[in-house]
Amino acid sequence: MYLPIYTYDHPVLKQRTHQVTRFDGELVALVMNMLETMRHAHGIGLAANQVGKSMAATVVDISETDGNKKVKPVVLINPTIIDDDGESTYEEGCLSLPGLREDVVRPERIQVRFNDINMREITMDADGLLARVIQHEIDHLNGIYFFERLSKLKQALVKPELSKIRRHAVDVDYELAPMPERPRKSLVRR
Ligand code: ZN
Numbered sequence: 672m673y674l675p676i677y678t679y680d681h682p683v684l685k686q687r688t689h690q691v692t693r694f695d696g697e698l699v700a701l702v703m704n705m706l707e708t709m710r711h712a713h714g715i716g717l718a719a720n721q722v723g724k725s726m727a728a729t730v731v732d733i734s735e736t737d738g739n740k741k742v743k744p745v746v747l748i749n750p751t752i753i754d755d756d757g758e759s760t761y762e763e764g765c766l767s768l769p770g771l772r773e774d775v776v777r778p779e780r781i782q783v784r785f786n787d788i789n790m791r792e793i794t795m796d797a798d799g800l801l802a803r804v805i806q807h808e809i810d811h812l813n814g815i816y817f818f819e820r821l822s823k824l825k826q827a828l829v830k831p832e833l834s835k836i837r838r839h840a841v842d843v844d845y846e847l848a849p850m851p852e853r854p855r856k857s858l859v860r861r
Contacts (some may be wrong), residue, residue: 674722675848688727694790712845716804718811729808750785769841
């Protein structure tokens with residue numbers, strides 16, 4: 672089942688997600704729906720809070736990208752980066768920030784520890800695009816957008832685009848979740 676995707680600056684994306692403690696059918700169903708939603712939207716990673724669930728769960732699948740056919744999809748529950756090395760720059764985008772693409776500097780290689788869907792603890796080494804996407808998704812789980820990794824100057828320059836995204840004045844071919852009601856600043860005419 673496709674789920675609507677939450678966008679900037681919905682509160683669920685700014686809060687650190689809760690650790691997953693129950694590895695039950697509900698979690699399996701959520702992960703299946705996240706995989707379906709990610710593929711439908713042509714994404715290569717999706718965090719649970721991007722579909723409105725404040726849970727430390729994320730899915731990554733880079734197998735459709737050039738040269739990565741053999742890289743299997745990964746489901747990471749309660750992931751933490753325990754080591755990193757090197758540095759690389761790559762142009763990132765985000766299903767929660769449609770239209771925005773910017774070069775982001777991150778470590779090139781990581782070691783990540785997480786639970787799989789059966790609660791087994793896994794330690795995995797990743798580099799290149801896989802490491803990149805995992806870091807982007809773990810940022811989401813910690814309430815961080817990729818643009819917050821840019822210089823202050825760059826962040827100021829992307830503000831107009833962010834305000835368009837906030838108003839949903841963007842072209843997307845997937846469903847966006849409605850924004851919460853905001854108190855009106857202007858006077859209401861009666
Ligand atoms: Zn994202």
